[in-house]
Amino acid sequence: MTATDAPPLVPAAEPGTADLRVAVLGVGLMGADHVARLHRRVSGARVAAVSDAATDRADQVAAEVPGCRVVPDPLAAVADPEIDAVVVASPGRFHEEQVLACIDRGIPVLCEKPLTLEAASSLAVVRAEDAYAARTGGRLVQVGFMRRFDPEYAQLRELIASGGIGEPLVVHCAHRNPAVPPGVTTESVVNDSVVHEVDVARFLLGEEIAAVTVLRPRSTRHAAEELSDPLLVLLETTGGRVVDVEVFVSTGLAYEVRTEVVGEDGSAMIGIPQGLVRQSAGPGGAVRGTTVPAGFRERFATAYDLELQRWVDAARRGTVDGPGAWDGYAAQAVCAAGVEALLCGRRTEVRMEQR
Ligand SMILES: NC(=O)c1ccc[n+]([C@@H]2O[C@H](COP(=O)([O-])OP(=O)(O)OC[C@H]3O[C@@H](n4cnc5c(N)ncnc54)[C@H](O)[C@@H]3O)[C@@H](O)[C@H]2O)c1
Numbered sequence: 001m002t003a004t005d006a007p008p009l010v011p012a013a014e015p016g017t018a019d020l021r022v023a024v025l026g027v028g029l030m031g032a033d034h035v036a037r038l039h040r041r042v043s044g045a046r047v048a049a050v051s052d053a054a055t056d057r058a059d060q061v062a063a064e065v066p067g068c069r070v071v072p073d074p075l076a077a078v079a080d081p082e083i084d085a086v087v088v089a090s091p092g093r094f095h096e097e098q099v100l101a102c103i104d105r106g107i108p109v110l111c112e113k114p115l116t117l118e119a120a121s122s123l124a125v126v127r128a129e130d131a132y133a134a135r136t137g138g139r140l141v142q143v144g145f146m147r148r149f150d151p152e153y154a155q156l157r158e159l160i161a162s163g164g165i166g167e168p169l170v171v172h173c174a175h176r177n178p179a180v181p182p183g184v185t186t187e188s189v190v191n192d193s194v195v196h197e198v199d200v201a202r203f204l205l206g207e208e209i210a211a212v213t214v215l216r217p218r219s220t221r222h223a224a225e226e227l228s229d230p231l232l233v234l235l236e237t238t239g240g241r242v243v244d245v246e247v248f249v250s251t252g253l254a255y256e257v258r259t260e261v262v263g264e265d266g267s268a269m270i271g272i273p274q275g276l277v278r279q280s281a282g283p284g285g286a287v288r289g290t291t292v293p294a295g296f297r298e299r300f301a302t303a304y305d306l307e308l309q310r311w312v313d314a315a316r317r318g319t320v321d322g323p324g325a326w327d328g329y330a331a332q333a334v335c336a337a338g339v340e341a342l343l344c345g346r347r348t349e350v351r352m353e354q355r
Pocket residue numbers: 025026027028029030031051052053054057074089090091092094112113114144145146192296
């Protein structure tokens with residue numbers, strides 16, 4: 001199920017308030033999905049403008065939404081007085097300036113992960129939003145860690161919080177993509193893929209990550225040259241728990257995202273369809289195990305719906321109801337240590353400012 005073929009959400013916005021006029025910056029794979037969701041499934045908002053470095057792409061996406069304008073310069077879209085809120089879905093290297101422009105204008109922004117590409121620039125976003133909060137008491141930034149809105153992750157968190165499996169000790173994660181676009185590097189796998197598990201670990205365990213170690217097992221023959229794939233990433237939390245992440249981005253098969261938490265009194269796992277599931281290439285390269293989703297758009301369709309609906313509802317109330325700038329910064333600080341650990345081959349401590 002993707003943005004366009006699922007049944008609409010139940011309207012959630014409060015009556016009597018005007019629709020939020022949203023600009024979406026970057027309408028590639030993710031941005032175009034967000035436009036379709038905001039247009040067809042989410043209530044209380046309308047896509048008033050789109051902006052993309054590829055103007056033909058922007059024209060094509062805008063044509064699907066009545067009343068949607070194309071604004072070629074993304075910063076002009078942010079500055080436009082007829083825009084109330086922004087979704088940033090451009091490549092990560094543009095996030096910092098686009099999010100800072102939203103904070104400068106005092107409008108809410110949902111920024112796709114990663115918040116920025118480095119810990120220092122993410123911290124600059126935190127500081128800018130803190131200055132805005134000191135002046136107004138409000139918050140503006142939400143980061144697109146959509147797994148927090150996935151019903152299975154939410155259920156797992158509640159189970160842990162209720163003591164249902166006792167004190168959590170170890171978390172095992174698998175994050176497997178069938179393939180990644182050309183140009184993806186081993187370092188960008190840490191920043192773009194492992195960043196989800198970093199946020200999941202903080203979300204489930206409620207503590208920071210203190211150190212990262214990265215192991216490089218033998219690489220698959222399916223990986224692009226120079227890509228170390230899979231990786232095993234070990235995250236040690238401040239409370240002494242350990243999270244292991246197998247990240248494998250060129251399986252050639254399907255999209256598998258699993259998380260198992262092992263506690264003192266039990267364990268719980270999410271992300272596995274019931275029954276025996278086998279993933280293997282069949283004759284002629286066909287993929288068996290079709291109950292496993294093909295990609296993140298299918299697996300997390302409900303999470304993206306809920307993420308956008310809650311962002312719109314909160315933005316209309318002048319608040320943020322989801323992972324904020326600090327969560328984006330914390331994840332980048334861990335990923336920076338992860339890239340360092342990858343390059344030096346040793347356990348690396350995370351350097352993070354005090355909140
Ligand atoms: N949460 C998730 O599950 C998820 C999934 C995929 C991608 N993402 C994130 O979404 C973002 C976009 O990824 P994608 O897969 O859609 O990439 P993409 O390459 O498909 O799309 C990016 C688009 O941005 C445009 N662009 C380039 N420079 C721009 C600029 N300065 N301003 C505005 N647009 C610009 C490109 O022309 C392209 O159309 C990334 O941050 C990525 O990490 C998140």
